Amino acid sequence: MVITRTVEARAAGGLSSLEQELLRLAGAVPDPELPVVSLAELGVLRGIRVTGPGQVQVELTPTWTACPALETMAADVTAVLKDAGMSEVTVHTVLSPAWTTDAIxxxxxxKLAEAGVAPPRPQTLGGTGISGPVALDLAIHCPHCGSTETRLLSRFSSTACKSLRSCKSCGEPFDHFKEV
Known part of the structure; x- marks a missing residue:
């Protein structure tokens, strides 16, 4: 998870206890399209900063630029933080640096695998930090039986960030969270 305020705050001596608590609360909000993972686990919560009494700014980076769930994420984070006593919550969309599946x-x-969604593979090559494109025909593990004998059925599934695959071994269809 990349939290911009955390980086800034470390240089200045750390997050305040209030910011830590608000970060925990906002980070625990479930993703509206994949409610088995939180916004922190998905890596879309990028920053938080208390700007005044009862005022907080939150930074979210969508998984896709036109992510239809971003508005719901912002509303859910706002509701949680207002319930925690913040009277003014401002949510900013941050597009740079772009979100990648390495943020999960x-x-x-x-949790994705336990829910039957094949998680994305890391984008870096062999821990070298070198990123590259991911071919569609690379082995995807079936989240049901673990087999790599799977095939692509559709490049798009229930959401734009997932593809639909099936397992040749157990016959079960499953979503695969695409690598970005």
Missing amino acids: SEEGRR
């Missing part, structure tokens, strides 16, 4: 935490990947 290990816990988020585990």
